[in-house]
Every structure is written in structure tokens, then in C-alpha cells.
Amino acid sequence: MIEFANRLESVEEYYFSRKLREVNFLKANGKPIINLGIGSPDLQPPQKVISALVEGLNDEQAHKYQSYQGLPELREAIVAFYRDMFDVYMSPSTEVLPLMGSKEGIMHISMAFLNEGDGVLIPNPGYPTYTSVTKLVGAKPIFYELDASNNWLPDLDALEEQDLSNVKLMWISYPHMPTGAKASEAFFTRLVAFAKRHQILLVNDNPYSFILNDSPKSLFSISGAKEVCLELNSLSKTFNMAGWRVGMVLGKSEFINAILKVKSNMDSGMFYGIQKGAIEALKCTKLWYVSLNNVYEQRREIVWKIAEALNCTYDKYSSGMFVWAKLPAYVKSEEFIDVLLKDKNIFVAPGTIFGSKGEGYIRFSLCATTDDLEEALARI
Structure with missing residues (x-):
């Protein structure tokens, strides 16, 4: 058997x-x-996105293996999107990695940074995949409770009282899924400082910033965030492209290179036409x-x-x-x-x-x- x-x-x-x-x-x-x-x-999705996909089918490069890091034009479009929408400046060559959906990124990040037994701070309530992936890689979920009385934000004072010596990574997602709660820039600043004090990798899962939200924010708008942070984003919700599986992770080059070591052993690049469509989506007015x-x-x-x-x-x-x-x-x-x-x-x-x-x-x-x-x- x-x-x-x-x-x-x-x-x-x-x-x-x-x-x-x-x-x-x-x-x-x-x-x-x-x-x-x-x-x-x-x-x-926007019509120009679909048109770009269709046109991409006829390109002589379309049906070959693609770069593990995505087309240079896609990485440039991602950093331009972050510049225009969040006032955040990243390097297209070293600080961004396209993903086949941000859900994939949760697994890649976990495999790149977590050893068996490492502690992971996970929101409760929160996206179930954080917990399941943590368990799959042999790490230990440590749940931090959120409730309406604190606008579904982590109680950092309570976390400071815990033994965090074994904690390697903390998941957050603001705007929050499932509650829709938003975090202020001041709270992001406190979170980054918390992560620095305890040498915890802070990862913001950020696919909902542009849905019914008049103040989209990136964790990288906080000074010094690159030292201890990553951010995931996705085209699924913002551009109605859930089935296309296009996401991204941003962070400093050392972090991105670690994730690429995992990713490059798990796929052979995103389909060319999908990348061309994603570029057009990111250019939307x-x-x-x-x-x-x-x-x-x-x-x-x-x-x-x-x-x-x-x-x-x-x-x-x-x-x-x-x-x-x-x-x-x-x-x-x-x-x-x-x-x-x-x-x-x-x-x-x-x-x-x-x-x-x-x-x-x-x-x-x-x-x-x-x-x-x-x-x-x-x-x-």
C-alpha cells in the first residue's frame, strides 16, 4: 500500500x-x-487587455519557454504601476518578480524563508492559505486575533508580550480579507518598526487596494520597509483577470532572489500572451x-x-x-x-x-x- x-x-x-x-x-x-x-x-477585463493577449498569440516568441523573471516590459509596467498608484519606486531588474497569481507567491515565500518549526504570525480571521501553506512547509502557525473593536488590526502591544524569538514571518493583508478593514499609514509605520525590532519578515498581501477604496496604500510607502518587508499584489481583482493567474511580489533584491530560487524550480515562465495582456492592464487610466x-x-x-x-x-x-x-x-x-x-x-x-x-x-x-x-x- x-x-x-x-x-x-x-x-x-x-x-x-x-x-x-x-x-x-x-x-x-x-x-x-x-x-x-x-x-x-x-x-x-479591459478590451485592450484581451486584444493584447490575442495579438500575442501570433508573435514568434509566444510558444517558447519564457523567462523565469517575466518579460522586462512586464517588470517595468509593474514598477510604473507602483510608482503612479502608490508613489513607490522599485527597480524593475532586481526588486520585482511576476507570479502566476499571488497565491503562488504565498507558497514560494514560505518555501524560501521558513524552516521546519519556524513560527509564523497569521491573522485570525484571515486568508486560509496562510495557514495551510505554513503547515505544508512544516512551520508553526501562531494566530493573532483581530476583532471589530480594534478595526480588525493586530494588537501590537499584546504581541510584544509574547515570546517572538522563534517567529520568522508575519502575514498581513490590508485592505483586509475578509473584513475589508483598512490600515492607516501610521499603523503601517508601527508594523514595520515591530518587524524590525523582532527581525520578522513582514508580508502584505495587497490585492484589494483599488476596490471601493479611496486611499490605496503600499507597505513600501513606509521609510525603511524594504529592510524587512515583501508585498504581494495581483491583477485578479483590480482588472477582472482572476483566471489569467497574474500576480507579483516586490521587495529588495536579496529577498526576490531567494524567492526566484524556489520559483525557477517550479515553473518554466508565464505564457507570453498573458504577459502582454498584463502589461496593458497595468497601463489603464x-x-x-x-x-x-x-x-x-x-x-x-x-x-x-x-x-x-x-x-x-x-x-x-x-x-x-x-x-x-x-x-x-x-x-x-x-x-x-x-x-x-x-x-x-x-x-x-x-x-x-x-x-x-x-x-x-x-x-x-x-x-x-x-x-x-x-x-x-x-x-x-
């Missing part, structure tokens, strides 16, 4: 991979399911962001009504493509979403999949048409 690797004992199949099988089974059996659970943009957010604003207004109809409360000042809603007292998240799925054929995400501090919350995605959202409201 062939046995599985021991590391699989520490992780489970990704929640949405498992739950969407159930949802798709119900749909296949005629149930009119409205999916408000997952943040997969339903809008189209501010009109693109205004148009995108107009759609999400309309959708969010309806989702707020849905939340109210379910006797939930929410923060009108959060950002991102989700609405994080607090259930009435004593209502369990997973029980609630199962009843909603069974009785109303509406799927939303339970807060518990993001950690124990997500109990009592549900998360609505804005990745559904206004017609579907109005229908969901009518059913409720």
Missing part, C-alpha cells in the same frame, strides 16, 4: 473547492443557486478604476439591503469586493449559511472558514449581477 505524505495530515482540501462541488451538484439538479460566496470577478467601482458601489447597496433583511450589521466604510456582516447574537455561521442555501438557494461564505474569530459572521461577494442580487433580496 502506497502511503501519502505526512504533511497532508495537517491540511484539508480548500473550503471553496469542497463546498462548490455541493453548490454545483445542486445547480446540476435544477436548483436556482445564486452564488454570493466566492470573490471571482464576473466582469470583463484612472477612468478604469472609476468605472469598475461604480459597478461595485451599485452592487454593494443591494448587498447591504440583503444583510439588513437577514438582521445582520456591517461596516459601511470597509473596502474590497465583499461585505463582512455580523449575524444576530448566538447564530452560528455554518448553520446559518446551510439554511440559507437549502431554503433560499443562496450561497454565502461562513466567517468560520477564515478562522475562529469569524464565528458569528458571514461574507457576501459582490461578484454577482444586480439582477441576481435583486433576486436574492426578493427571496429573503
Whole structure:
């Protein structure tokens, strides 16, 4: 009998991979399911992005192996994007690495920096992949709790009281997923100082900066952040390119080179046409962001009504493509979403999949048409 690797004992199949099988089974059996659970943009990318992909197919270089570091033009477009949108200046040759989605970057960073037994500070609630990847590489998750009373920000004073001698890496994500909370520049400054004091690699996962957010920020806007920080970003949400799998990691050259050692042994470069499309996306004018957010604003207004109809409360000042809603007292998240799925054929995400501090919350995605959202409201 062939046995599985021991590391699989520490992780489970990704929640949405498992739950969407159930949802798709119900749909296949005629149930009119409205999916408000997952943040997969339903809008189209900019037309010029699609055109660049199509044109790239006919380039004589298109079907060859590509550079492990991406096209020079793509790296230049990424740093220009950071310069124009965040007022952050990076080197295109040494301080940026294109990725096949930022989720890939979570694994690459973990493999490049973590040894077995190293401690990793992980937000609770937070993106589940931080925990699963930490376990897969044999490191130790150390959860720091977030709650609404502190605007879903880490309590750095409480962390200072812990033994951090074994902590190697800390994950943050602001604007925060799943809550949509934002961090100020002053708080980023405190985080960078905290990371320096304890020699912790601080990684900001930053794919939601431009969705319903009037003050996008990069961790690298903080003086001295390059010494101890990395930042992940993605084209998935900002440009409706989730299936294209285009992301990036930025940081000082020593950090990027370490990640490249891992990445170059795991893939053979991003498809040429996708890179050409990504370049065009990164050149979009501010009109693109205004148009995108107009759609999400309309959708969010309806989702707020849905939340109210379910006797939930929410923060009108959060950002991102989700609405994080607090259930009435004593209502369990997973029980609630199962009843909603069974009785109303509406799927939303339970807060518990993001950690124990997500109990009592549900998360609505804005990745559904206004017609579907109005229908969901009518059913409720």
C-alpha cells in the first residue's frame, strides 16, 4: 500500500473547492443557486487587455519557454504601476518578480524563508492559505486575533508580550480579507518598526487596494520597509483577470532572489500572451478604476439591503469586493449559511472558514449581477 505524505495530515482540501462541488451538484439538479460566496470577478477585463493577449498569440516568441523573471516590459509596467498608484519606486531588474497569481507567491515565500518549526504570525480571521501553506512547509502557525473593536488590526502591544524569538514571518493583508478593514499609514509605520525590532519578515498581501477604496496604500510607502518587508499584489481583482493567474511580489533584491530560487524550480515562465495582456492592464487610466467601482458601489447597496433583511450589521466604510456582516447574537455561521442555501438557494461564505474569530459572521461577494442580487433580496 502506497502511503501519502505526512504533511497532508495537517491540511484539508480548500473550503471553496469542497463546498462548490455541493453548490454545483445542486445547480446540476435544477436548483436556482445564486452564488454570493466566492470573490471571482464576473466582469470583463479591459478590451485592450484581451486584444493584447490575442495579438500575442501570433508573435514568434509566444510558444517558447519564457523567462523565469517575466518579460522586462512586464517588470517595468509593474514598477510604473507602483510608482503612479502608490508613489513607490522599485527597480524593475532586481526588486520585482511576476507570479502566476499571488497565491503562488504565498507558497514560494514560505518555501524560501521558513524552516521546519519556524513560527509564523497569521491573522485570525484571515486568508486560509496562510495557514495551510505554513503547515505544508512544516512551520508553526501562531494566530493573532483581530476583532471589530480594534478595526480588525493586530494588537501590537499584546504581541510584544509574547515570546517572538522563534517567529520568522508575519502575514498581513490590508485592505483586509475578509473584513475589508483598512490600515492607516501610521499603523503601517508601527508594523514595520515591530518587524524590525523582532527581525520578522513582514508580508502584505495587497490585492484589494483599488476596490471601493479611496486611499490605496503600499507597505513600501513606509521609510525603511524594504529592510524587512515583501508585498504581494495581483491583477485578479483590480482588472477582472482572476483566471489569467497574474500576480507579483516586490521587495529588495536579496529577498526576490531567494524567492526566484524556489520559483525557477517550479515553473518554466508565464505564457507570453498573458504577459502582454498584463502589461496593458497595468497601463489603464484612472477612468478604469472609476468605472469598475461604480459597478461595485451599485452592487454593494443591494448587498447591504440583503444583510439588513437577514438582521445582520456591517461596516459601511470597509473596502474590497465583499461585505463582512455580523449575524444576530448566538447564530452560528455554518448553520446559518446551510439554511440559507437549502431554503433560499443562496450561497454565502461562513466567517468560520477564515478562522475562529469569524464565528458569528458571514461574507457576501459582490461578484454577482444586480439582477441576481435583486433576486436574492426578493427571496429573503
